Amino acid sequence: MFSLQNKKAVITGGGSGIGRAIATLFAKQGAEIHIIDLTLESAQEAVADIQQLGGKVFSHACNVVNQNEVVTTFEKIGNIHILINNAGIAHVGKVDTTLEIDFQRVMDVNVKGVYNCLYAAIPQFRLSKGGVILNMASIASWVGIQDRFAYSTAKGAVMAMTLSVARDYIDEGIRCNSISPARxxxxxxxxxxxxxxxxxxxxxxxxxxxxxxxxxxGQPDEIAALALYLCSDEAGFVTGSDYPIDGGFIKLNN
Known part of the structure; x- marks a missing residue:
């Protein structure tokens, strides 16, 4: 079960943290891994680990905020089967303590970056006659988190994009879901x-x-395990859904 043999997976922000855990697990399950990170250096350790496991992995230096860079990178990678939109940044502040420059920076990476990768990936999914998109949302998409105005705004947008893409491309065999981790x-x-x-x-x-x-x-490997299920053929009936993985945060924090 949960084999990713003959699948090509693109993971943004795959050089560390959750992205790295997903890249490593997906490689173990047979996928060809393409890590997109800001620099090649930031992905070096993840690439070395996956190669040591015998996995097939490539890294690409790309700023997800720059659409031309993103489109060029996806065209270089070619037909894909899985996209993990994981790259993101955080910010602390309420609406009246969040400067415009900081708000824009969060929106550029966490919203525009996801849009750019979706925009560039759809033509490559069509070459593969379908595939799976998994966006990294957050519990901040569901509940109010103190001092996280810009971040919550961005992650709410990611969840909305997930629903929109799932609806628009369901007839093309493209599934789209999101994960909402707690810390x-x-x-x-x-x-x-x-x-x-x-x-x-x-x-x-x-x-x-x-x-x-x-x-x-939570641990990165726990998020990766859920990502593996959602991107596997076993989850073929799952689309347009968000999956909190939060240690009970949303439902049990009263």
Missing amino acids: VHTPFVDGFINKNYPGKEAEIFEKLSKSQPIGRM
């Missing part, structure tokens, strides 16, 4: 805490961990 322990989270809460790292890590009713953050 997942990645280098991104560690860097985020270090930057925004200097001197209080341990305290904030504990607080963020316990904000999930299950009492901890």
